[in-house]
Amino acid sequence: MSELVLSGRAPVSQDVIESMRRTRGGKIKIAAQSKSSLAINLTIFILLGLTIYAFLFFDYKSINFAQAVVSTLDNAKIMFGTPKLSYNTIPGVLNALWVTFSLGVLATIYGAVIAVFGALFCAKNIANPKVALAVKSFVAFIRAVPTILWVLIFTVAAGLGSVAAVVGLTFHSAAFLIKAYSESIETMDDGTIEALRASGASYWQIVFQAVLPASISYMVAWTFLRFEINFANALAIGAAAGAGGIGYDLFMAGSFYFDLRELGFLTFIIVAAVIALEVAATKIKAKVR
């Protein structure tokens, strides 16, 4: 081994010099490939341009900005400072909350069950590569269409109401969870699967004895995240697809009665429910280490 000179200028061979990339200023580059960073820079640049363009050409009508801010704050003060129910009763609201909650739960459970099996056909380390690609592409397509749209599509077949809401929500949830679950499965150590394969275990034995136990905690975390999303979607869908629930009450209070106080009260109830759910989710996740 020749000596490596670390202080002062080492004699550097031509090959080494040629393998260095340099910036235009002549400094040696150290970041990896630049093709993707070019794409990122370009994207940021275009987005920035679009944002500036949009702000310049907004139609502001004749709104006085200062006045608009003041009356918005005023409305917020009425809404959250003096919440009051006048069109709904407390039991009615709680019942509506329960309906929304149930829509979210049902869609999440159906979605999760479908997704467990979907993910098995989709995770690189246990699935047939061709099947995996087919499932992945199909699922990506489902995910590309927003949940609300799926619900509306299903209302064509099932009519406005909770059935279309659950089916539509399930559809998108399953697609989302297939991706999340399969990625959880892919992070698993291949050696564990190989060890059971080497002992003569069959595919389904490996799935239930190694793959699911090893990835269950990730799967539970993803499921709760999806439930949160489904709860929010169920709120929106209550109004959009006539599925009922607290989302529908919110829509009526806002767009029909123009009752800011009612709106405030409902919002507080929803916030409380979301916090309660979050606390419950954290507790359960801690149990499934």
Add this chain to the structure above:
Amino acid sequence: MPILEFRNVDKIYNKMTQALTDVSFTVDEGEFVTIIGPSGSGKSTILRCINRLVDATKGEIVFDGHNINRADKKEIRQIRKKTGMIFQHYNLVDRLSVIENVLHGRLGHKSTISGVAGHYSEREKENAFIILEKLGLTEQAYKRCDELSGGQKQRVGIARSIMQEPRLILCDEPIASLDPSSSKIIMDHLSNINQTMGITCILNLHQVDVATKYSKRIIGLTQGRIVYDGPTEDLAKETIYEIYQSSEGELITDVG
């Protein structure tokens, strides 16, 4: 009686990498054989060809009278049932208990349904505890595997493979991640299993001194070819340098 026979086996990965070239050897029932050779020489490939985790490209491998290359899916499961495997990184299911991992050794013997459900007979569970006791793991039985030390994990790996009631145990660098004293415990257990239960053992090792201490027969592999196959006492220093393609003073292990 030979339990395993390699006849002119070649293995080429992806039509590119020649991992094994014309490998032939026979292992008798009850033998304790160690394969040594530099990194990339094809040691793991040999073991993996035996239980068909990889398929040999050319030649024949006969295990217990069955030609492995021609085995169909069902026969492969049958062969795998009879061969245990122990890995450098243990490859346990970390989130399950020690006893559950040991019982995984039974999966090959069970119907798919009862294996999926994790349903084991009382007899199997008792056997698992007897094996754990032999390996000094009784107190760990209900611990999760991620709470164990490396040496303990490897003992669980051994227990799992014994649970299979195998004819042959393949060990791919079983002590490469362990300290010297845990290594000794593992090697003593393997040697003990070989002698008391009569299970044939084939090991890959990086430590030449360990190999010569524990096994009566050594196979030396260099670039996918067997360059030495014979009794340990006939293994000359020069042969070891040839296997590792180096000269005196370049190896870190003392091969005295």
